[in-house]
Amino acid sequence: MDTEELLEKYAAGQRDFRGAQLSGIDLKGANLSGIDLYNANLTGSELNEANLNNANLQGANFSRATLLGANLSGAYGNANFSLADLSGADLSMANLSKADLSNTKLNNANLSGTQLSSVLLTKATLKNANLNRANLSNSNLTGANLTGAEMSQVKLEGASLEEANLQKAKLRGVNLSALNLSGVNLAEADLSAANITGTNLQKACLEGTNLERASLQKANLIRANLEDSNFQKADLTDAQTYGWNIKNADFTGATMPDGEIYEPVGDQRGSDREIDNKQTSQQASSMLPKRVTSTRKIIRTDKAPAPVGPYNQAIVATGNMMFVAGQIAIDLRLNNIVYTDDVAKQTEQVMANLEAILTEAGATWLDVVKTTVFLKDMNDFAAVNAVYAKYFDAETAPARACVEVSRLPKDVLVEIDCIAVI
Template identity: 45%
Template sequence: MSAIRDNAERWAKESQTMDERELLNRYSKGERNFEGAELSGANLRGEDLTEINLEGADLTEANLSEAKLTRANLTRSRLSAADVRCDLRQAILTEANLNNADLGRARLHGADLSGASLTGAHLTGAHLSDANLRSARLQNADLDAANLIGADLSRADLSAATLTWYDQVVANLSRARLEEADLSETNLCGANLMEADLTRAKLSKANLLDANLCRAKLVGADLSQANLCNAKLLGADFEGIKLQQGNLKGVNLATLNLAGANLNRANLEDAILRDACLKGANLRIAHLYRTNLMGADLAGANLIGADLTEANLYKANIEDAITIGAVLPDGEIDEIENYPILSGKVKPMTRQIIRTDRAPAPVGPYNQAVIVNGTMFVSGQIAIDPQTNQLVGTGDICKQTEQVMANLEAILDEAKTSWSEVVKTTIFLKDMNDFATVNEIYAKFFDPDNAPARACVEVARLPKDVLVEIDCIATVG
């Protein structure tokens, strides 16, 4: 029996290791299942491998240029540093490793790349229309001139990627789904994002110079410090958007919905906001020099310290707007004495409860967060997935920390604030030896120059025996 088992194991191992000649010979005879095949460095240039099953295969540094892999299954395959400039229409590449792969001008129309890793991949001119890239990792990827029309990139990580011009062709993301995608510091200069869904997407420090965002949905998106100079924004939905320190100089925002938007310290010099809705918007210390605000609705807006020199406020609604310390169009500065409540003559206290389905529901007599007079106190968060209400990453400090930060971010988003407004955090650890790992993940959410105060303590036990819990305090509005 032992000899039979040894022979079976040897046969199984041999069946997984082959060169390209053996694979092509077996394929030509009708075999299609090559699951787990070891093909690193294989030369399959120009071969027709339609409907082949290479699930879990090792194709590291393989040459697949000009090959035909239509409807192929490459789930969880390893293609790092491979040349994949080929036909992959409707192929399945779920959770495939394509780090640093060359996919320039590859045909990936309708391909399933959900959860795939494409960090540093070369995708210049690639055809990805209607592709599924949900939760894909595309950090530092080159997507210049790529066709992503109708692609699903929701929750994908595109941080520091480039999606701009190449050979006079622009990256096309019209009608793409980018809900909650991470596009932080991404270069989208001139990109076509017409009618794209960017709800709650992260676009902080992104370059959107000359980008087309007409009729795009940007509800709750974070564009803090983003560059939107000369961007086309006709019909875009900016409700609840975060544009702190954003560059919107000369941008046409006429008639747009910016209700509740955070434009703290934004540059809106010479911008056109005619008939725009800015109800309850935060324009604190915003630069509104020569801005056209004719007919704009600024009811309840925060304009404390804003510069409205030569701004046009004809027929604008400024009911209940706060302009303390603002430089008004005539050059006068609004004095605090004009506001009895804020000058100290009257001191009301405001209190607001924050609840969201995107963070774990409270299981006791407490709330996810409470806002008091513009300061939000967030309850300690642990690694509970709000969709399943189950603990994530048992025994895994990395996964638990990522889930905790996601839960905190959901609460910050619900309150229309962000990580940049967090002023204090407390980290509770089961084991202080996990500090370095937690700190590495935590650091990704904060700008070092604006990081909040913090305390970190080791405790004997945490709810549900988790490894980490974090709470925070943030400013709102």
């Protein structure tokens, strides 16, 4: 089937192109929204700027195809994209579980909220890609290049990251517990508030990395390069540290491997001599009132109604409180309200605005302890809740209130404020 025939059939209303032989076809800029390409052969095809949103890609072969700037948002299926070029493509909210993306170029691609579980991404290039809230659990990223990638709230449980390059990647609040990251390049990455409990970081490069408030309990840091890293308020209880390089690292307020709080002497920063000769508990305690360490405890009881969404009954928190003003669906690029009739899309914009404010303050969603959701119509609750749930783990989600009001600013459908402790 050639380009003209396919486009004529699509224009006539046909969407079923299952098993079609389309190798080498030129469909640059074509609008193929909702097309069914089940088991179709598109090897070497040209699909730059094409619209394939909500397409069925199950079993489709895009090996060596070019899809620069293509729209695959909402597409689904375990397609073969090996050696393809999807740089700048939009794959947001797509479901590509078990797909083959080995040696694929995904530089500057939008993969936010994308389902990529059990995907083969060996030696893939994802420089500056947006992977926020993507699900990469049990995926193989061996040798992948994720330099500068946005990976906040990405799911990496069971993922393989051996020899991956995560330099300057943004992994704020991400769960990396028990992963094997030995030898991985995490130089200048942002791992603030990340869960790195029991993680193998032996011989890893974390030079200049931000590990503020990260949990590194029982982590393996043997011979790791931590020069110029920020460990402020991090928890290193029972971490293995033989041969680590901590030149100029900042451990201010950190819990050290022996369980004691570290405070620098004068304006000195971390050194092997200082860390090996810990201050006594009495000295550390005398300095604690000068700073506030953030802690949080989830409260649950069967003597009160159980939560019916991604929130908890209560949270006890200590630290510096941050009160974020109510946010509505204003897109700064347009300086106007967006998606006036779509409450789910408005909620996504609201959450993006809240996240921008939290990030500016050095906080993440993990620091939020209370939210209030204001709805114009309580019938929209389920749609709002579905979006809201993407940002919070039900086990650690903040307390929440949801109310219906007669009117909201600029007649938006939803407004959300929050309180964080940092």
